[in-house]
Amino acid sequence: MRRHAVKTESSKPKLVFVGNGMAGTRTLEELLALTPDKYAISVIGEEHFGNYNRIMLSPVLAGEKTIENIMLNDDEWYRRNNVVFYKGEQAVAIDRVKRQVTTRNGKCIPYDRLVLATGSTPFRIPVPGNNLTNVLTFRDIDDVNNMLQLSRHKQHAAVIGGGLLGLEAANGLRKQGMDVTVVHAYDAILNRQLDKTASRLLQDTLEQKGIRFLMNAATDSIQGNTNNEVCGLKFKDGRQLVVDMVVMATGVQPNVALAKSSGLQCDRGILVNDVMQSFDPAIYAVGECVQHRGQLFGLVAPGYDQARVCANHLAEMGIARYTQKALATQLKITGIQAFSAGQFDHVPDSEEITFFDGQLGHYKKLVIKDNRLVGAVLYGDTQDGGWFFDLIQQQTDISPIRDQLIFGKDFCQWPEQATAPLPAAA
């Protein structure tokens, strides 16, 4: 049985995935759904785990989930799907002429098609001390385990970066009982995902949870003690902060080292076309490592869209093209609802409809341009985020429902021909 399978496998074209993250694995899943037998498939994964939901690392850090809870596909899944899984192996070179991938352990894995899903690398701000002991990043399970371990005997944590990841890290560490300060270089947290009002509301909520904020704080240096352990932060304006742990959440960079070393065309990311093919037609790339039409990606939704297109092309269907869509973002902190989508800050020639319930801390802003919804920011009540997101993506003319729009789908009645989908017959 097994022998027979191996024999059969060998006659198929070889497909190799480098990377076992969310975009790569989704591509694999999509492909298996389309054509389970087309390729002999191998996956090279650097982490010592199966495929897991990286987004859920924050709840793990907060103690609300365990690693087990967030596993998506375990080893058995790979076996069941006849996928060879090189767990804990790091791909170090690609020989594009011989079409083979070499791993750190010296394994040579030949391919007919290669998918690069190498993701991204946390960005460490270039300041003195950025590599001191107990200066961490927040990217993978190891990072989470490190933070959890440190939180048990350290007290004062600084999270540099008030973006989605930074806030989730800060919340997690706070939940672990640490005294946490978020250090942010701008005057508003989540300044790329929220407008000023929502940002202020969020900061208020987090402050009520005991998280402190240092705003407009540009880190000058990270101080270490004689053991080379972090002991403080110094800022450009002279402010100082005593800490014994630092988490850098200052963004990510596409992980293009492997691609570059193999001579693949890269800019900031691996350059791909609309079917996620790199300049080498045998090599595809998906997820945070790619650059598509000048754009980099940091969210899961475009990664999944790319996975669908890439799988479609690998299955030789060739009917899908990747187009960038407006993005919606959600903050993953239990008890906090924040949502944004589209363009919402100072959009030229736009009008902003706002709703604000100061007592409940609910805030909504809809940005309307030419009778279309182009952006939305929701805080507190994000229930209609998905619907607003649809309206943004579909460029629906909302003028007939403008007066009720912000109250959500349930309160909007389309006149005459129903533009909105009708509910299933009752």
Place this chain on the structure above:
Amino acid sequence: MVNRSTCAYCGVGCGIEIHTNSDGSTSVKGDFEHPANFGKLCSKGSSLAHTLTGEGRLLHPKINGLRASWEQATHYVASEFKRIIAEHGPGAVAFYVSGQLLTEDYYVANKLMKGFIGSANIDTNSRLCMSSAVAAYKRAFGEDSVPASYEDLEIADLIVLTGSNTAWCHPILFQRIKSAKAARPHMKVVVIDPRRTATCEIADLHLAIKPGTDVALFNGLLHYLQVSGKTDAQYIQQHCEGFEAAITSARQAGDIQQVAALCDLPATDVADFYQWFADTERTLTCFSQGINQSSQGTDKGNAIINCHLATGRVGKPGASPFSLTGQPNAMGGREVGGLANQLAAHMEFEPQDLKQVSEFWQAPNIARTPGLKAVDLFDAVADGTVKAVWVMGTNPAVSLPNAGKVVKALQQAELLVVSDCIETTDTSAYAQVLLPAAGWGEKDGTVTNSERCISRQKAALEPLGEARQDWRILTDVAAAMGFAEHFPYRTAADVFREHARLTGLNRNSHRKLDLGKLAVLSEQQYNELAPVQWPVLDKTGSPRLYGDGHFSTASGKARFVAVAYTGVSHPVSPDWPLALNTGRIRDQWHTMTRTALAPPLNAHKPEPFVEIHPETATEMGLEDQKLARIQSPWGSAILRINITDSLRPGELFVPMHWNDQWARGARIGELVNPAVDPISGQPESKHTPCRIEPWHPQWSAVMLSRDNLPIPDCDYAAKIRGKHFYRYELAGGDTVTSLPAQAQQFAGADEAASVLYQDPRQPALRGAWLDAEGLRTCIYIGPGNSGIIANADRNWLSGLFGKPELDAIERKALLSGKSPAGVEDCGRTVCACFGVGEKTILKAIREHQLTDAAAVGKHLKAGTNCGSCVSEIKGLLAAQ
């Protein structure tokens, strides 16, 4: 505890029981033993208990806005009146009183002014109501005496209701007619009214007559009766005078065709009416303001009475001309002489009467000539002839025609005293002296209703604050003016007995008014006085008058009055092409000082409105429920448009009630022309030439608040009191610079709204203030044509007040202005990416028998983006 009393409102004079419960609250029920209503009450009467609140009550005397003692206030009024009389003579002072006063109050006011101040400048708002009927009765019968009784409504075979929306204005009489008609199906009802009112529900025939042509219709009838041989020649000969002149004049109306053409009626309808009238012995013609409020109101009354005299149908069972008075005590006021052209007790400014009354009162200084009637009185205030006026229990700034001029007159009066139970009215706004009068429920005395029935109105409650009985306020001022010995009253019964004694002087005259038998009532007998119709010559009273053909004239004969149709004073013209009619609506009373306090009464017609025929509306470019500006040569108003074919094309109807306490720009009295009947002095409130155009506001708003907020100064406003809330409908022609500031100001809030919605384009704003007790205020402002304002679900919003807390969905829906009925609570958010709630997921699992997370994702998208919630969805699936 139960107190029997009478209703505060219309001239039906229903008996009621005021139940005072052990917790101090009151409830009101109909008195089953009262002959006017036998236990029934209309919507207004049923809501009387709602008006027994302290809300808006004037509690203390005030001089120039400052609280004063009764002693100070009484002294101030007395000395100011004395000073002005001394400087300018008694003609420089006046009282303007009300059909809401009790007979005792009226008596003391009349005695003080006519007997001791020596001027007859006391007139009453009854002038606006039935003074034409009074004049017509006096011309025909020699006395202001209504010959009929309510029971005639039940035994008549034909009831003609002319100029009377009985269904709304005398609801209990309407119910009596309706029941009688149901019991006796051959009974016919004819309604003569330019409008197809609610009264037409029971009409066998509705004559939508052209306004002002009633004289022609009844002259035509008289002529018809004569040519068809239906007159009672013997009766005319034995009991009447002046028939020849009357019939000569009536003949001018022409035949049925001519009458129909003039009155703009189908000739067949006129013929039916004439024939029914001619053939029905038991015919009762009830008439009200539609007849009286006319520049020819007295003639109209006599045109009706002429037809009854010609057929001998006066004071006979089921057959009479029957004036239905508007107010609860219009009749009682007339009995004591509360009109400027009456002396007292139905006596006139005739030498013999003057001598009798001045001797009875020991008042040598008695006024010798009639005083100024209402419209003339305020004209005299305006031109400075009258310097001081004391307004009691009425609101001339709203109710008089050309009310704008009245307001100016009140502003410039040297002394304006207002005694009222309500502190802030459009009239009291200009008063130097405010005197707190006892309100209904606290007042004690008697009233006389439309069928001459005297009933006790009894106090069930202690007067609030320092409020006093009107007769007592007057008695004290009289004493302070130096007439103490002539005003020795300690109780209402003291006053009543004197009044009854004075009427007793009529016994040896041709006059019928005689309460002499009641002059000897003890306090207890007075308190227990059962309803009785005057004249009270024995214990049972007198249901009907003149049935024997003996009238109150010197000759004992009734007088035909030759009348001729003249048309309205100010006809429509190319510039003023429409005819404005005014009147009551079912659930409001007069200037709303009481009824607007009762939430149930504000639901029927919450806003001031103008009714207009669809054709005319189209012609004028008006849309239903939008706003319109109505202008007459005398003033203008902005009102909500109600399009209805119950009116004749070219005519408008506007309710008389709204004023500055409950609205802005809605005082219809400002538009009403000041033309009066030359005999009665009653204004022509039923016909003013006017024009109408759409009024497009720059912004409009609806606000609801649990607080009693001041009405914003804007072009259009209506304030409506509901249960636990007030509603404000607002609109302005101005441009608002800052909506949030404006909203905060309207809401009277110190802080910004708790919940705020803004759309800069419209510009639109919606805001709500909530506190520990729930919803306090919510406001919705939008541009003039904003649908959200028109469509905001006022009923649903109203229901949110009085709730201790809004639930999550209500709170979310609040500023949408739409009821969330049918919107389901989706529960705690599970899928944050697509905003899918727990309850939504559970419902989908149940209804579509979903078994795995992928299926849930397919249905609801939940879990298909970041996947964070997939494990939770699996948990929900497992739990099902």
